[in-house]
Amino acid sequence: MKIGILQTGHSPEDLYEPFGDYDGMFRGMLDGKGFEFQTWAVVDGIFPDGPQDADGWLITGSRHGAYEDHAWIPPLEDLIRAIHASKQPLAGICFGHQIIAQALGGKVAKFEGGWAVGRVTYQTQDGPLTLNAWHQDQVVELPEGARVLGGNDFCRNGILAYGDHIISWQPHPEFPSAFVGGLIEKRGRGVVPDEVLDRAAAGLDAPVDNQNIATFLAEFYRKERT
Template identity: 70%
Template sequence: MKIGILQTGHAPDQLIDTAGDYDQMFRTLLDGHGFEFKTYAVLDGIFPSGPEAADGWLITGSKFGVYEDHDWIPPLENLIRDINAQALPMVGICFGHQIIAQALGGTVEKYSGGWAVGRVKYDQDGQELALNAWHQDQVMTLPEGARVLAGNEFCKNGVLAYGDTIWTLQPHPEFASPFVADLIETRGRGVVPDDILDRARDDLHGPLNSHTIAAFMAEFLKKERI
């Protein structure tokens, strides 16, 4: 199965050699599930010919806001709507989670409650899900037909589903804790309040459910749909 990765951001230059860029992180996360990957760096103006260029789609995270004025965001939203219209499977992570919601009629805003950084716990049907997060923006108004699958008091719309073909997640299952530790120092200081960064750094040793989410993502992308 061919998965098209729509890359909407780049990892900091000083971390790429050790951690890889954002598309590589997803290739690593989903390794062993039988996928073939093709990356389209949409933030650099590189787009697929259309939804038919892949069997399923994945949209990465980004340092940009979905509501910002970038020339690649409107065509990305059009592509999202075309993928949805063709009922192809699509997964969105962080920025991907937000841009899908915006493209389908929801709203995304800079959350007045501040930042979520590092290991965060989400409630999914009474079960705890721990993943690394890095965001201030949130999906505030749901598109028509979106279902909330998981969240917490800080981020109520943490996991969304649309019908049987779209599944999106606000945190980052692809972010390993060492990468978050480096991200705190390279991209966090001076942007995110130090007390939030320090608490996040001190809690990075905790267990994560990234492998569980990776298995779910693979199953979701591959499952047969009528």
Template identity: 60%
Template sequence: MKIGILQTGHAPDDLRATIGDYPKLFAQLLDGHGFTFETYAVVDGIFPDGPLACDGWLITGSRHGAYEDHDWIPPLEDLIRAIRDTGRPMVGVCFGHQIIAKALGGKVEKFSGGWSVGSTRYSGELGEATLNAWHQDQVTQVPQGARVVASSPFCENAALLYGDQIYTVQAHPEFTAPVVASLLATRAPGVVPPDLIEAATRAVDTPTTAQAEADRMAALFKGTAK
């Protein structure tokens, strides 16, 4: 099964040099499920021929906002709706979670409560989860037909399920402890408040439920999700 990775941003240079760019992180997260991957750097204007080019689709995180004015965002939203219309499975993570919601009628905003970085606990229909977060923007209005399946005190709409076809999550299951440590050292200073950086640094080695999240994504791709 071929999964098309729609890359909406690039990792910082230091992270790319030591760990790799975002598509590599997702390939590692989903390793063992029998998938092959093809990356389309939509952030650089590189798009697939259409929604049937791959068997399933995954939209990555990004430093950009879903509400920002970039040439590649409108065609990405068109592609999201086209994928939805074909019935192909689709997963969105962080920015991917947000842009899918926006494309399908929801609303995304810069959250007035500030940033969430590092180890974060979630609960809801899917049970308890601990994942690494890295965001300020949030889905503030859920699209019609989607249901909230995970929340935290900071992020009400932390994961959304659209029938059995689309699953999106605000947190980053692909972010391991070394990834978060690198981001805290290179991207956070001057952007994220120092107290949040300190707290996330203390918790950087907290075990996550990323494997359960990967299994959930794989089951959706394969059409075996319960």
């Protein structure tokens, strides 16, 4: 099964050598599960011809806002709507979570409550799920047909689904905790309040549920759909 990665951002230059780029983190996350991958760096204007170019799709995180004026965002929204119409499996992470909601009629905005950084626990029908987060933007209005699968008081729309073929997460199951530590030091200082960063840094050694999401995502892609 071929998974098309729609890359909407690049890893910070000073973290690239130890951790690689965003698409590589997802390849590593799903390594050994029988998938082949192709990346289209849509952030650089490189797009597939259409949904038929892969069997399933994944949209990465990004430093950009879904609501910002970039030439590559409208065609990405068009592609999301085409994938949705084709009923192919699509997963979105952070920016991917947000741009899917926006493309389908929802609203994304900077959250007045500030930033989520580091380990965050979301309540789901299957119990608590703890993942690393790094965001201020949130989905603040749901599109028609969206179902909330998980969230918390800070981020109520933390995990969304559409039909049985689209799922998205606001947090980052692909981020190892060491990468979040690098973001805290290389990208966060001077942007995110120090008390938020310090609290996140203090919890980086605690476990997260990345592997559970990797298993779930592999099963999601392979699921038989009507």
